[in-house]
Amino acid sequence: MNQLEVERIDDYRWRIPRQGRMRVEGLIVADDRLMEDIRGDESVRQVANVAELPGIVGRSIGMPDIHWGYGFAIGGVAAFDPEEGGVISPGGVGYDINCGVRLLRSRLSVKDVRPRIGSLMDSLYATIPAGVGKGYRKFVLSRSQVRDILERGAAWAVDEGFGSPEDLEHIEDRGALPGADPDRVSARAQERGRDQVGTVGSGNHFVEVGWVDEVYDSVAASRLGLEEGTVTVFIHSGSRGLGYQVCDDFLELMLKAVKRYGIELPDRQLVCAPLKSPEGEAYLGAMRAAANYAFTNRQLMAHRVREVFSEIFDEESSGLGMGLVYDVAHNIAKFERHEVDGEERVVCVHRKGATRAFPPGHPDLGPAYRDLGQPVFIPGDMGRYSYVLLGTDGAYRETFGSTCHGAGRKMSRRKAKRSSRGRDLRTEFGGKGIEIRASSFATVAEEVPEAYKDVADVVGVVDAAGIGRKVVRLRPLGVLKG
Amino acid sequence: MKSDRSLEALVEVRFMDHTADVGVEVEAPSLELLIEGAAMGMTRLILGDDRPREEEERTIRAEGTDPALLLRNVLRELLFLHEARGFALALCRVEFLAPEEMPAGGESVLRVRCRVTGGRDPGPPDRELKGVTLHGLIAERREGKEGRPWFGRVIFDV
Numbered sequence: 001m002n003q004l005e006v007e008r009i010d011d012y013r014w015r016i017p018r019q020g021r022m023r024v025e026g027l028i029v030a031d032d033r034l035m036e037d038i039r040g041d042e043s044v045r046q047v048a049n050v051a052e053l054p055g056i057v058g059r060s061i062g063m064p065d066i067h068w069g070y071g072f073a074i075g076g077v078a079a080f081d082p083e084e085g086g087v088i089s090p091g092g093v094g095y096d097i098n099c100g101v102r103l104l105r106s107r108l109s110v111k112d113v114r115p116r117i118g119s120l121m122d123s124l125y126a127t128i129p130a131g132v133g134k135g136y137r138k139f140v141l142s143r144s145q146v147r148d149i150l151e152r153g154a155a156w157a158v159d160e161g162f163g164s165p166e167d168l169e170h171i172e173d174r175g176a177l178p179g180a181d182p183d184r185v186s187a188r189a190q191e192r193g194r195d196q197v198g199t200v201g202s203g204n205h206f207v208e209v210g211w212v213d214e215v216y217d218s219v220a221a222s223r224l225g226l227e228e229g230t231v232t233v234f235i236h237s238g239s240r241g242l243g244y245q246v247c248d249d250f251l252e253l254m255l256k257a258v259k260r261y262g263i264e265l266p267d268r269q270l271v272c273a274p275l276k277s278p279e280g281e282a283y284l285g286a287m288r289a290a291a292n293y294a295f296t297n298r299q300l301m302a303h304r305v306r307e308v309f310s311e312i313f314d315e316e317s318s319g320l321g322m323g324l325v326y327d328v329a330h331n332i333a334k335f336e337r338h339e340v341d342g343e344e345r346v347v348c349v350h351r352k353g354a355t356r357a358f359p360p361g362h363p364d365l366g367p368a369y370r371d372l373g374q375p376v377f378i379p380g381d382m383g384r385y386s387y388v389l390l391g392t393d394g395a396y397r398e399t400f401g402s403t404c405h406g407a408g409r410k411m412s413r414r415k416a417k418r419s420s421r422g423r424d425l426r427t428e429f430g431g432k433g434i435e436i437r438a439s440s441f442a443t444v445a446e447e448v449p450e451a452y453k454d455v456a457d458v459v460g461v462v463d464a465a466g467i468g469r470k471v472v473r474l475r476p477l478g479v480l481k482g
Numbered sequence: 483m484k485s486d487r488s489l490e491a492l493v494e495v496r497f498m499d500h501t502a503d504v505g506v507e508v509e510a511p512s513l514e515l516l517i518e519g520a521a522m523g524m525t526r527l528i529l530g531d532d533r534p535r536e537e538e539e540r541t542i543r544a545e546g547t548d549p550a551l552l553l554r555n556v557l558r559e560l561l562f563l564h565e566a567r568g569f570a571l572a573l574c575r576v577e578f579l580a581p582e583e584m585p586a587g588g589e590s591v592l593r594v595r596c597r598v599t600g601g602r603d604p605g606p607p608d609r610e611l612k613g614v615t616l617h618g619l620i621a622e623r624r625e626g627k628e629g630r631p632w633f634g635r636v637i638f639d640v
Contacts (some may be wrong), residue, residue: 041501068501070617070637095612095639132528132610192566202610203640241565244612244639248558251616255551269617412499413609413640442530442608482610 004048006039012465016044016060021266022051028062029399031461037410037453041068043075049266050078054274055086057340057347061399063354064461065408065453069094071269074353077402079338081347082275087263088283089272090254092350093333095247097287098294099205099238100329101377101405102171103388104302105225106232107321108313110211113231113477114433116312117209121435121478123308124207128301131439131482132202135195146190146242146293149197150182153292154299154327162303163324169368171327172356175295177334181285185242186249189286193242193293198300200237202443202482204406206382207301208234213385214473220390223372224325226472233309233322234386234474235301236379238331239294246290250283275348284333291332298327325388326375330355330405336364338400349400357391357403357468376468380407380455382447382481383432386474387459394466403468407455413446420445435478443481493519494630497527498637504609505618505637509630513549514576516621516632517556517594521574524557527638530608534570537601543579545593549621552592553634557614560598565610572600612639 006028007015014035016026026047030038038044043066050072051060057079066075071091080086113120129136141149149156154175158165168174182190200207215221215228226232239246254271257263257279263272273279302324306317313320333350340347358365360373369375374391395403411419425444429436438444462468493515498505506523510516542559546552556576563569579593614636621634 070503070615070639074502091616132607188562188566203612244565245562248613251613255616267617268619269615271616409502412501413504414497414499440606440608446609 004044006044012461016048022048024051024056025059026051026062027059028066029461029465029467030064034064034453034457034461038062038066043068043073046071046073047076049270050076052266053078053080053087053089053270053272054263055080055084057081057084057345058400061402063402063404064458065353065404065406067408069352071267072350072352075404075408076352077349077354077400079347079349079400080275081340081345086275086348087272088275088280088333088348089270089350090247090250090283091269091271092352093247093287094331094352095244096238096331097243097246098291098329099331100294100298100327101379102235102298102302102327103325103377104233104305104322105325106230106309108231109229110231110477113209117435117478120209120308120312121437121480123312124305124480125437127304127308128198128200128207128480130200130480135199139198140195141193141197143190146193147182149293149296150185150289151180151292152176154295157296157299157303162300167299167324169366170324171295172329174366175299175327177288177291179285180288180292182289184282184286185246185289189242189245189249192245193240196240196242197293197297198304199240199297200301200480200482201240204447205237205482206234207305207480208382208476209478210234210386210474210476212472213475216470216472220372220471224375224388224471225321225323226325226388232474233305234377234379235298235305237297237301239290240297242293243290246286250286253279287333291329295327328355328377336401349402351402353405354402355405356401357395358401359391359393359396362396376403378404378406378455378459381449381452382476382479383429383434383449385455387455388471388474389459389462389468390471392466392469395468399467403462404458407452407458409451410453411451416448416451417445419450420448434476436481438481447481489518489522495519495523497523500637503637503640505635508634510632511630513621513632514578516634517553517576518574520553520557520634520636521560521571524560524611524638525571528564528607528609528611529570529604532604534572534604535601536572536599538569539597539599540569542596542598543593544596545591547589547591549592550619552594553621553636554614554616554619556594556596557636561611561614568602570600570603571598574598609640615639
């Protein structure tokens with residue numbers, strides 16, 4: 001299978017017909033422009049590779065922000081039926097288990113915040129550890145606290161005073177996946193988790209102070225508390241070293257599992273085990289525990305953000321209206337009910353760089369948004385804009401209730417770094433009214449806006465294809481990077 | 483123990499573009515030197531041009547059922563040392579141990595002991611590597627290649 005056959009379905013959909021060892025078709029959601037970028041790397045091949053895995057149902061799917069990953073493409077969605085020998089693959093979740101995004105709103109206006117954005121970002125930088133491996137010197141968890149977090153997720157943080165019970169109503173799965181098994185998380189992984197909860201990390205992770213600059217659906221925006229001109233805070237991070245170690249540990253275990261179960265793979269990074277196997281169940285227990293750590297991580301950072309805003313604006317964060325809009329995972333695998341081949345089935349949906357986007361009325365949504373649909377956050381690059389969307393029936397029908405997760409890289413990290421050479425990035429961003437704080441500008445150089453597709457193009461396709469609908473656009477005021 | 487400079491003369495290490503991630507390709511006269519070169523390449527990806535002091539020596543052991551998995555497992559151990567223990571690699575020397583036959587006709591296992599010298603991070607690292615992936619992983623001897631017949635490729639998740 002050298003040259004993959006790809007057919008256009010309509011203006012926003014492309015089919016990869018079954019060919020070679022593919023068990024199901026592939027579907028890529030993209031327009032002509034995005035498809036040109038997508039064809040420029042190996043992501044179409046990776047969608048086809050995933051279609052070869054045992055027990056895959058429906059279609060192997062690529063979102064409009066899809067790009068070349070390792071094993072699964074980033075922006076890939078695939079569902080597996082445990083009753084048909086379906087598998088779970090750590091590479092289909094990624095190293096950063098439950099990497100995700102949380103959004104805080106406020107009553108502060110951009111006019112209130114812009115004059116103080118410098119001191120606000122200084123204070124955020126001083127308060128929230130960011131950067132490679134950066135943890136807390138003083139906030140080091142005991143082993144039993146790590147276990148509590150792995151079991152209870154964000155509820156642990158709320159009970160310790162980091163946030164309010166209301167926060168839990170605004171987190172996917174209330175901030176704790178059931179079935180988490182801390183005993184499946186290795187000692188190494190737990191060690192790595194002791195000083196990293198409440199930290200940003202590096203790469204494309206960030207804390208971003210922004211504001212609502214355009215409203216597309218005023219009723220929905222009002223329900224989410226996102227009034228035009230008000231200030232918001234995005235937090236993008238995951239399970240840090242703990243999650244990376246869980247993935248690494250289980251890739252090793254799955255290498256043995258594929259031999260045991262006779263699974264043939266087009267790419268070793270797709271190593272997997274049947275969902276109904278000791279190895280598969282062990283990974284699910286560990287992955288859910290790591291996901292709970294990630295929810296806690298973002299909960300602690302949100303608490304620190306509220307403390308900083310409270311200090312700078314000399315008012316309690318509740319008075320500033322700093323409620324949680326929502327918190328979504330975009331690297332995860334979950335059992336969900338979906339219609340497959342005309343019948344409802346429980347399948348394990350892998351989302352690697354894809355966001356759940358359940359429609360209004362879905363029973364898995366909490367009472368806060370059940371009538372509205374799930375809020376979805378699509379951060380763009382750090383120089384332009386980001387979007388808030390809502391889940392739709394179209395996503396539920398067509399993409400296992402999933403949509404995209406970001407702009408998608410179009411430039412390699414080394415190329416981005418080369419393009420940044422000789423530029424004063426702090427001044428450049430300052431000229432656009434964006435204050436940058438970073439522990440290393442090497443990371444900023446790899447994350448320059450031109451390294452990414454224009455997220456407006458990606459979100460435009462999502463909206464037009466009906467796998468999400470736009471609510472507001474946000475623009476950055478200040479960005480904290482690792 | 484070979485210095486970093488003498489290793490550079492023996493092996494060729496190239497850095498690879500991979501849209502969201504990064505990788506290294508290495509050509510070397512032997513599998514030992516291939517692993518040493520990949521270890522130095524990974525360190526360069528993490529630290530940039532900074533070099534840690536050679537203030538501490540540690541020994542790590544790794545095994546693999548083929549050269550590629552052996553290479554990956556050495557790098558996994560080194561990455562764990564860096565990320566969890568703050569140990570940045572300055573030098574690495576790889577020594578093969580006797581292969582271990584698995585019982586009941588199983589695969590033989592390649593085993594190495596690595597003496598690694600290094601110290602604390604010299605400054606803020608350039609980037610965080612989340613993991614040593616299996617994607618496109620290669621460590622193999624290529625026929626017809628004089629001088630540096632061993633070729634390796636590793637992609638790291640960033």
